[in-house]
Amino acid sequence: MERTVLIESSARHVHLTQEHVEILFGKGAELTFKKELSQPGQFQSEQRVDLVGPKNTLKNISILGPVRKATQVELSCTDARALGIKVPVRESGDIAGSAPVTIVGPEGSIDIPEGAIAAKRHIHLTPADAEEFGVTNGQIVSVKTEGERGLVFDNVVVRVSPNFKKAMHIDTDEANAMGYAGETYGVIVG
Ligand SMILES: [Zn+2]
Known part of the structure; x- marks a missing residue:
C-alpha cells in the first residue's frame, strides 16, 4: 500500500488571541469568516495585519481563525529574513523562546516578545x-x-x-x- 498524502502549502499567517484581536481591531471586534481552510473548523478571516521587524514590514498578512489561547506568527525563513528576525522551526503552539515581532492593525499594535516561528x-x-x-x-x-x-x-x-x-x-x-x-x-x- 502506498501511503499517499495531499501536500498543501501554507503562506505566512497569524493566529491571535481574542484580547489581541480587540487591541488590533477595536474593543468588541471579532474575527470574521472569509474562507474555509482544509482543516475542519479553521478559516481565513477577512481581517489583515502588518508585521514589522527590525529591517522591514510585511503588509496585509492573513489572520486565521478561530482565536487561540496564544498569539502565533507563522513565517517562512525567507519572510523572517525580510523582516530581520530569526525564527526557530517549531510545532504549532510550541512558542516559548521563539522570535519577537510587532503586529500592526488599524486600531492598535502589539509587540509580542515571542510567538514568531517557522512551522515544522x-x-x-x-x-x-x-x-x-x-x-x-x-x-x-x-x-x-x-x-x-x-x-x-x-x-x-x-x-x-x-x-x-x-x-x-x-x-x-x-x-x-x-x-x-x-x-x-x-x-x-x-
Ligand atoms: Zn497544519
Whole structure:
C-alpha cells in the first residue's frame, strides 16, 4: 500500500488571541469568516495585519481563525529574513523562546516578545488514517515527492486527531524547493 498524502502549502499567517484581536481591531471586534481552510473548523478571516521587524514590514498578512489561547506568527525563513528576525522551526503552539515581532492593525499594535516561528512540516491524520498508515501521533516520518524538483522531506511530524483531515503542510520556502504547482501528493517512505 502506498501511503499517499495531499501536500498543501501554507503562506505566512497569524493566529491571535481574542484580547489581541480587540487591541488590533477595536474593543468588541471579532474575527470574521472569509474562507474555509482544509482543516475542519479553521478559516481565513477577512481581517489583515502588518508585521514589522527590525529591517522591514510585511503588509496585509492573513489572520486565521478561530482565536487561540496564544498569539502565533507563522513565517517562512525567507519572510523572517525580510523582516530581520530569526525564527526557530517549531510545532504549532510550541512558542516559548521563539522570535519577537510587532503586529500592526488599524486600531492598535502589539509587540509580542515571542510567538514568531517557522512551522515544522507536519501531516494531519485522523486516527483511522494513522492506523491505515501504521503511524502514531508524534512520529517523525519522511515524505517523498516526484517531479523535476522531487525531493525527500525528512523530519515530518505526524499529528493525529479526529478533528483533522488528511493533509501534509509545508511552508512556501519548502513548496518552492519541491517545485510545488497545484495539486501535489507525497508518499510516506519511512
Ligand atoms: Zn497544519
